Amino acid sequence: MPTIVVEVMPKAELLDPQGKAVAGVLGRLGKTRFTSVRLGKRFELTVDGPVDEAVLAEVRELADSVLSNAVIEDVVGIHVVGADSTVGVSA
Amino acid sequence: MPTIVVEVMPKAELLDPQGKAVAGVLGRLGKTRFTSVRLGKRFELTVDGPVDEAVLAEVRELADSVLSNAVIEDVVGIHVVGADSTVGVSA
Known part of the structure; x- marks a missing residue:
């Protein structure tokens, strides 16, 4: 079954305290080439059946309304992995 | 500056309670084509300077040791976005 990946x-x-914490750890490890770290979410939705434009439109809507908080987050990517995908995607 | 995305x-x-909770919400919304949902992490590391094999090897090592917990998580993707990237990547 195909899987749709949604990246938020x-x-x-906005301040990203979790990202700052990870950046602090990297700095203490001497990994100073990494100037900043941001931490977000990655969803994998398994779909029963082929992925077509209608399914993707539904996922885009869910990404905005359920999988992310539009006040503090952005949906930065939606892409299909695995069989039966018939369409390309952009967030 | 280039950004390296690490997906975990x-x-x-393993049981994914957060993913199950999201799947439950989708079910209650009548979105029954989504048979399962899994929730992971997406890191964006901003790099000062070009990204070459040495930088990627360093990120791979950090992904395994700092950005993920090898007991319960897998690093599923590492890719470069933005300028100055000179190499492709695979997790």
């Missing part, structure tokens, strides 16, 4: 990140202008 | 998911065989 905190809005760029 | 819970191991497939």
Whole structure:
């Protein structure tokens, strides 16, 4: 069954305490080439049946309304992995 | 500056309570074509300077040791976005 991946990140202008914490760890490990770290979410939705435009439109709507909080997050990617995918995707 | 995206998911065989909770919401909304939902993490590491094999090897090591818990999670993707990327990547 195909899987649709939805990627959600905190809005760029917002403080990202979790990302800052990870960046702090990298700094203490001496990994100073990484100037910032941001931490978001990655959903994998398994779909029963082929993925067509209608399914993708439904996922885009769910991504905005259920899988992310539009006030503090952006949906940065939606793509299909696995069999039966008939369409390309952009977030 | 280039950004390296690291994607981490819970191991497939493990219970994913957060994913189950989201799947429950989709079910209650009548979105029954989605048979399962899994929820993982998406990191964006901003790199000061070009991304070459050495940087990617460093990120791969950090992905396994710092950005994920190898007991319960798998690193499922590492890819470069943005300028100055000179190499392709696979997790």
